[in-house]
Amino acid sequence: MKSGNAVLGVHFLLSLIEPVDASAVRRRLGIGTPAPLTDTGAAWELRRLHAPASVLLWMLERDDPGTNRLVFHQSHVGDALKRDILRGLPFGAADGPLPVRVDCGQQFCSHAAPAIPVSPHGLIGGLREARTMRSARTAARAVSKPDWAAVAEADRVEPLPGFTRWALAERIDCPPRLRAQFGSHAKFTNRLRNAGIVEPREYIEHSRPPRDVLAVLSVGTQLFPHRVGEAAASLAPAVRAELGANLDAWAVLAQLLPTFAGTVPELVATCGAIARV
Structure with a gap:
């Protein structure tokens, strides 16, 4: 096999x-x-692979200051997440606050807390008043981790406007x-999947192409191993049943993976079926 995403x-x-069996x-x-x-290097690979937005949250869930620094400097990280990182808020199971180390040594890189306005009517009032997607996203930026x-509760009492619900749902840190x-x-x-908001099992079962999905998970073993473990647990039974120690099935996989357009489970099942013919 050549090097690249397929490998x-x-x-x-x-x-x-x-x-x-893997060695064979x-x-x-x-x-x-x-x-x-x-x-x-792993973070760079995730950018190259156009990994889903949710991987940034999976990284933050490690509650590791070094990983948080990597996330802080991703170009598509929103101000709300940057603010919470600078506050030392944990995204996983750690007790906060976490040490904050976001300085990258770059001369023109800002490490200051972003200015995020709150509506004169308060956080919930601002969310309720949103009548456009733009105003809803502005209001949603003000939500910090402790506010969720x-x-x-506010949505249970009286459902928030549709624009607001979507602006909140597309935040990668919105609670499931x-x-x-x-x-x-x-x-x-x-719509959530198209926005890159996925859970690991959902990602491996529905996203495509397999060469990129599997490459993201391979790199992710370094930056979000706990979440990769969830995806692995979902996929492992099929891999062992369809591929296992069957060298012919793996040879078929090596041929199909670079161009296969289906999902990962479909790829694994197809390789097993071809090898059994």
């Missing part, structure tokens, strides 16, 4: 089978073990329970 994906799948597959395919990456419970409270219609779910 990264194969490395991830091989991590789901027995090590002795590597010999058959002519690939070595994965090259080590620095955290900075109050937002959820609140998104579910906003609605579970298929159209809403599809």
Whole structure:
């Protein structure tokens, strides 16, 4: 196999089978073990792979100051997240506040807290008054991590406007329970996926193409291993059943992966079926 996203994906799948079988597959395919990456290099790979927006939250859930610094300097991180990082707020299970180390040494890079206005009518009042997508996103920026419970309660008392609900739902740090409270219609779910808001199991079951999905998870073993573990647990039974120690099935995978347009489960099932013919 040549280097690239496909090889990264194969490395991830091989991590789901027995090590002795994985070694045999590597010999058959002519690939070595994965090259080590620095955290900075892994973050660069995620940008190159156009990883879904949710990976930034998965990184923050580590509650690691070094990882938080990487997230802080991503170009598409919103001001609300930057503010909460600078406040040392934990996104995972750690007790806060966390040490804050966002200085990157770049001369023209700002590490100041972003100015985020709050409506004269207060946080909830501003969310209720939004009548356009733009005003809703402006109001949603003011929501900090400790505010989500109050937002959820306000929506239960009286549903927030539709624009506001979407502006909140598309925040990567919006709690999943609140998104579910906003609605579970298929159209809403599809819009979230298109915005890159996914859970690991959902990502591996529905996103495509497989070469990029698997490459993201391969890189993610370094930056969000706890979340990669969720995806791996979902996929591993099929990989072991369809591919396992079958070298022919892995050879088929190596041929199909670079151009396969379906989902990861479809790819795994297809390779197993072809190898059994």
